[in-house]
Amino acid sequence: MSKARPARPRRDILLDVKGLWKSFGGITAVKDCDFTVEHGTIVGLIGPNGAGKTTMFNLICGHLQADKGAVLLDGADITSLKPHQIAQMGIARTFQLIRLFPNMTVLENMMLAVRDQHEELWHALLRFSYMKKEEKRNEQHCMELLSFVGLHEKKDELARNLSYGQQKLLEIARALVSEPELLMLDEPAGGVNLTMLNRIKGLILKLKERGKTVLLIEHNMEFVMDICDKVVVLDYGEEIAVGKPAAIKKNKRVLDAYLGGIDETVT
Amino acid sequence: MGYVDHLLILVCIYIILSVSLNLITGYVGLLNLGHAAFFGIGAYASALLVKVVGVPWPAALVLGAILAGIAGLLIGIPCLRLRGDYLAIATLGFGEIIRAVMKNWTSLTRGPRGIPGIPKPELFGYAFTDNGAYLALSFVIMLLVVFIVWRMVASPFGRVLRAIREDEIGAMTLGKNIVKYKLIALSTGAFFAGIAGSLYAHYITFIDPSSFTLLETVLIVSMAVLGGLGSITGSVIGAVILILLPEPLRFLDLPSYVKAAMRQIIYSIILILLIIFRPEGLLGEGAMRTSTMRTSKVRAWLLRIQEKVMRYV
Numbered sequence: 001m002s003k004a005r006p007a008r009p010r011r012d013i014l015l016d017v018k019g020l021w022k023s024f025g026g027i028t029a030v031k032d033c034d035f036t037v038e039h040g041t042i043v044g045l046i047g048p049n050g051a052g053k054t055t056m057f058n059l060i061c062g063h064l065q066a067d068k069g070a071v072l073l074d075g076a077d078i079t080s081l082k083p084h085q086i087a088q089m090g091i092a093r094t095f096q097l098i099r100l101f102p103n104m105t106v107l108e109n110m111m112l113a114v115r116d117q118h119e120e121l122w123h124a125l126l127r128f129s130y131m132k133k134e135e136k137r138n139e140q141h142c143m144e145l146l147s148f149v150g151l152h153e154k155k156d157e158l159a160r161n162l163s164y165g166q167q168k169l170l171e172i173a174r175a176l177v178s179e180p181e182l183l184m185l186d187e188p189a190g191g192v193n194l195t196m197l198n199r200i201k202g203l204i205l206k207l208k209e210r211g212k213t214v215l216l217i218e219h220n221m222e223f224v225m226d227i228c229d230k231v232v233v234l235d236y237g238e239e240i241a242v243g244k245p246a247a248i249k250k251n252k253r254v255l256d257a258y259l260g261g262i263d264e265t266v267t
Numbered sequence: 268m269g270y271v272d273h274l275l276i277l278v279c280i281y282i283i284l285s286v287s288l289n290l291i292t293g294y295v296g297l298l299n300l301g302h303a304a305f306f307g308i309g310a311y312a313s314a315l316l317v318k319v320v321g322v323p324w325p326a327a328l329v330l331g332a333i334l335a336g337i338a339g340l341l342i343g344i345p346c347l348r349l350r351g352d353y354l355a356i357a358t359l360g361f362g363e364i365i366r367a368v369m370k371n372w373t374s375l376t377r378g379p380r381g382i383p384g385i386p387k388p389e390l391f392g393y394a395f396t397d398n399g400a401y402l403a404l405s406f407v408i409m410l411l412v413v414f415i416v417w418r419m420v421a422s423p424f425g426r427v428l429r430a431i432r433e434d435e436i437g438a439m440t441l442g443k444n445i446v447k448y449k450l451i452a453l454s455t456g457a458f459f460a461g462i463a464g465s466l467y468a469h470y471i472t473f474i475d476p477s478s479f480t481l482l483e484t485v486l487i488v489s490m491a492v493l494g495g496l497g498s499i500t501g502s503v504i505g506a507v508i509l510i511l512l513p514e515p516l517r518f519l520d521l522p523s524y525v526k527a528a529m530r531q532i533i534y535s536i537i538l539i540l541l542i543i544f545r546p547e548g549l550l551g552e553g554a555m556r557t558s559t560m561r562t563s564k565v566r567a568w569l570l571r572i573q574e575k576v577m578r579y580v
Contacts, residue, residue, distance in 0.1 A: 084442050101433035112430050124422035
């Protein structure tokens with residue numbers, strides 16, 4: 001987080017999704033979706049189960065190939081790039097199901113995410129001093145991020161001994177190791193208790209303060225409405241609404257999709 | 268003391284075997300039931316190179332180990348798509364194939380009659396015929412192997428190995444080439460087992476296929492498991508215990524067939540007790556850092572020693 005990015009002419013729009021389509025056999029999971037994510041904002045992607053949110057994430061990150069449409073990151077076309085190339089362009093993501101290394105320490109989990117480090121066999125055997133220095137530097141960087149999410153005291157704890165919420169925090173911290181431009185969180189607050197929910201909420205807001213851009217999927221409406229600058233609503237792969245949280249709350253189509261039109265408000 | 272020297276030489280050889288198995292099974296999580304085959308390839312290759320071809324021993328040691336390493340690579344390429352039980356069965360089959368080759372390629376290996384009269388190693392004109400000298404030689408080689416494996420695992424490289432054991436897909440997502448790492452681990456593990464094979468062949472001076480059976484693999488696996496998978500110190504301790512523990516039987520006044528059976532019974536009892544009381548092994552990775560562990564005095568003491576040694580490595 002401490003490293004300053006080189007100054008370059010910034011566009012307002014960091015991520016631009018243009019007319020994206022994806023179908024699996026007869027089912028169209030994502031149907032002609034258009035939305036943008038502006039620099040330094042938090043954008044929420046919501047919708048009922050099966051609406052195509054995770055598919056959208058996978059399309060953006062290159063885990064799936066789109067049938068039609070384009071994804072632009074800072075003006076560059078990343079639609080057909082491979083996941084690791086997209087990661088190098090500056091997108092990091094977390095998964096809906098936690099993917100940590102349970103029998104390794106918190107710090108080791110972080111260190112594994114460091115890119116371009118000396119982790120070949122001959123590096124291990126020779127161990128020149130510059131490699132040790134690099135390791136120290138990486139460790140420091142990881143510790144900074146751990147204290148950012150409040151896990152620095154747990155650095156030597158095995159990941160499996162963390163609570164569910166702490167594991168979620170660790171995953172977010174690990175996604176930050178590579179200094180991404182855009183952080184994509186798939187249900188960051190799914191299944192955690194209220195205290196942890198607020199902690200994660202505060203964390204994401206702090207990330208925004210530090211100039212990060214966040215795109216997140218979340219089912220907890222209060223959470224989304226509280227922190228997002230913009231909300232994109234999907235239903236059966238179609239984008240049914242885009243706008244500020246306040247407007248989305250009153251949108252008739254959104255209410256219908258979520259509640260079958262019974263209730264008047266989304267809480 | 269010829270007898271004590273003999274035991275300690277065996278301990279050194281088995282430490283190399285259990286540490287190299289631990290690299291493959293404990294760190295990368297590849298359940299390898301063909302380790303005795305790598306041991307055997309090293310032994311046969313080194314013995315034949317010295318006795319038949321007339322290669323000097325140090326070269327034969329390295330060539331035998333390289334051959335074992337190549338065998339590891341060859342078994343690894345088709346098998347590394349497999350995991351867990353399936354990989355275990357594949358490596359088990361590999362071990363049996365190698366034993367069958369040793370038994371049936373009589374023009375090369377003399378089959379079940381074995382290779383007698385393997386010369387003792389010579390280094391700069393000095394022959395290691397004396398047990399004391401051989402012990403010194405094995406000890407130095409053992410230290411070297413343990414040191415190298417230690418360097419491998421206590422490094423960013425080793426961190427990737429353990430990550431692969433924990434979650435292959437997770438490691439892949441972080442951009443690690445897991446096939447490459449698995450092959451490196453398997454072939455270096457096999458390489459070290461080949462070194463142990465050469466040490467064994469030139470010490471006993473007679474080898475036959477019966478020394479490299481599944482039972483041998485099971486013994487090596489037991490050492491690594493007893494000491495704790497994912498712990499180098501554990502593997503060393505496991506080898507020491509399983510070699511030395513049945514020895515007092517020799518001094519009991521019992522018929523030899525009873526003693527042989529007692530040996531197996533002792534191994535079984537140790538393993539059963541282990542599985543009940545410490546499934547992660549004496550110094551298993553899980554035991555080392557868990558905050559909820561019950562710290563026994565002995566283990567705390569062992570861990571302290573390990574820490575001190577680590578500081579110098």
